[in-house]
Amino acid sequence: MKKLGKIGILFIIALCLSLTVTACGGDNKEIKQVGTGSGKHNEIKVEVTFKNNEITDIEVLEDKENEVLAEPVYKELKETMISLNNTEVDAVSGSSATSNGYIEAVKDAVKKSGVKLESKKATAKKETKEDVEQTYDVVVVGAGGAGLSAAVEAQKAGADVVILEKMPTIGGNTLISGGEMNVPNSWVQKNLKIEGDNADIFYEDAMKGGDNAGDPEMVRILSDNALSSAEWLKDEIKVEFIDDQLFQFGGHSYKRALIPVGHTGAEMITKFKKVTDKKKIPIKTNIKAEELITDENGKVTGVKAKSSEGTAITFNASKGVVLTTGGFGSNVEMRKKYNPKMDESYMSTDTPGTTGDGIVMAQAVGGEITNMESIQTYPICDPVTGVISLLADSRFDGGILINQQGNRFVEELERRDVISQAILKQEGGYTYQLWNEDIEKISHTIEIHKDEYEQLLKEKMLYKADTIEEAAKAFNIDPEALKATVEKVNKYAKAGKDADFNHRGGLVSLEKGPYYIQKAVPSVHHTMGGLVINGKTQVINKEKKPIEGLYAAGEITGVVHGKNRLGGNAISDIVTFGRIAGQEAGK
Structure with missing residues (x-):
């Protein structure tokens, strides 16, 4: 065998080293x-x-x-x-x-x-990139629908504006809502040839729905401006609404709830984000407002906040501060403080950030509160997570509610609080919602909310069945009792009159399958109580005078919905009063 030369040996060594490294x-x-x-x-x-x-x-x-x-x-x-x-x-x-x-x-x-990761030690927390003192004309606290509406309008009024958001993401409860918006005399009603609705009827529905406890002036502003708010969303924010479908939520005299494309508030928040990006309105996430700053005369002149790293930041506001931080549905201790019944036994549909911060901050500078005991539950929620069921919006197109005995027990288009209380009186404190493929073809809820559908199937909180007997057996309901209930519904649907509960939308035949049956419970959904504001959205103090420089809009306020908020009125509320707040603060 020939001996390798020096160069050959070096080549082999290098090759071996390379293979070893690999x-x-x-x-x-x-x-x-x-x-x-x-x-x-x-x-x-x-x-x-x-x-x-x-x-x-x-x-x-x-x-x-x-x-x-x-x-x-x-x-x-x-x-x-x-x-x-x-x-x-x-x-x-x-x-x-x-x-x-x-x-x-x-x-x-x-x-x-196959890579084996070796963890690195956590380094010291990064420094906050924000200046510790900043000055704007208007500081908006909260980046949900009300805050975004306020910011856009404040800038339009000529103000230099910033939005502070304590969560990592924007949108708040608006983002995770169904996004439906009640509007009387809308273009969609005209498309569907729904006649007779107007702002006066909307006003009467909203007042009655809140047990006439809402401030008539504020409800009047809501009713008179809902249409222009929706047109503003459509024309300026470019929110797309479905042009051939409406929902009729409980307590409403007409089908009047506009439905955004996708059937969630994500459409609105996505379009708002595009607008704020285009207009260069800064949104500072992971910044938690903690205290309002006032001058010697009690005027609100800014906000003290903290970054997620713990850095204190002062945001001065030369014209005003707008609070749009939402309600307190996710703050169990605050719920119990004002309504002991709303304790840990209730889950919540709200985002984790809905903890009443803005209410507390405003109280510290003299802001008056009202109606705090009025806490609404949404009747149809996931029994496992407490999350609102958007899939079950098929109820607004004919889905029925039944109890463990297979009987209907309430009108399906009643107010949320009435339905919730009726559910809690049933065996186990839960209900089942039943609908068929014919209703699904109208609502399209399964098609639109596939993720929720699949989740409920996994949790065994929903079943698809070919027959009424199969639907009953899925949840151990007496098949004969459920068949009798469905036969009665079919009879009422054919007659055009619900002799048991006077269903205001008209029952729909459930004669044909397949069927969907879903288990549900009520969860805390909306806190009607909050800050007292006037028609200009100024926060009012205990002496019934406006606090200069302080405005509020949306669920943080307590004067619009009375004892109970009708479904679909929240978006109308946040956009209408969010816009007013921005216009007034930006002057």
Whole structure:
């Protein structure tokens, strides 16, 4: 055998070293791997890049999450995972489903890659990039529908405006709502040839729905401006509403609730975000307002806030502060303080950020509150999570409510509080909603809310059945009793009159299957109480005088809905009074 030359030996040594490095984990070699996870709205697919056994990049390849909600969630999780080189991180507050899907996808990619991650020690918290003192004309606190409406209008009035939001994402309860908006005499009513509705009838419905406890002046403003608010959303914010369908929520005399494309508030928040981006209105997330600043005369001149890193930041407001922080549905202690019945036994449909902060801040500078004991539950919610069921909006097109005995027990289009109380009186404190494919073809709720449908199927809180007998057996209901109830409904639908509960929308035949049956419970949904404001949205003090420089709009206020808010009135409220607040503060 020939001896190798010196150069040949060096070549073999170099080759061996190269192979050894590759076999030991691919140091200095970049690896890319795709992983998938289950988000809120279907699969999230990511591509993770590794180098030297570390995560260097994470790119989202495919997802169906709401863009406005998901973008900051992905950004925060990506930064945390890369800095710690670890996938064992906490979900972003208020976005657990999207967060968990993203985390699951990254973990899947790590597992497939075979890379062994070695966690890095957490470094000192990064410095807040915000200046510790800032000055604007108008400071809006809360980035839900009311706050975004106020900010856009304040800037239009010529003000330099900023929005503060304590959560990582914008949208608040508006984002997770159905987004329906009650509007009398709308273009959709005209398309559907619904005649006779007007602002006066809307006013009477809203007053009666709140047991005549709402401030007549404020309800009048709501009624007279609902149409112009909807047209503003459509024409200026570019919110798309379905032009051939309306809902008739409980307590309303007409079908008048506009439905946004997608049947959720995501349409509105997404379009608002595009507008604020275009107009360069800054939205500062992860900034929690904690205290209002006043001068020697009691005028509100700014807000003291803290970043998520704990840095104190002062936001001066030369013209005014607008509070749009929502209600207190997620604050159990505050609920119990004003209404002891609304304790831990109730789950909530609200976002985690709905904790009454703005109410408390305004009280500290003399703001008056009213109606705080009036806390509404939404009757049809997931018994496992407490989340509102948008899938069950089929109730507004003919779905019926039954108890464990298979009997109807309330009009399905009654007020939310009436239905909720009726449900709680039934065996187990729950109800079942039953509808068929014919109703589904009208509502399209399963088609639109596929993620919720699949979730309820997994939880065994919903079943699809070919026959009434199968639907009954799914939840151990007496099949004969349910058949008798359905036969009665079919009879009433044919006659055009509900002899048992006087269903104001008219019952729909359930003669044909397939059927859908869903279990549901009431959850805390809306707090009608809050700050007292006047027609200019100025916050009123205990002496019944306006607090100069302080405005409020939306669920933080307590004078619009009385003892009970009718479904679909919240969006009309937040946009109408949010706009007024922005216009007044921006003067």
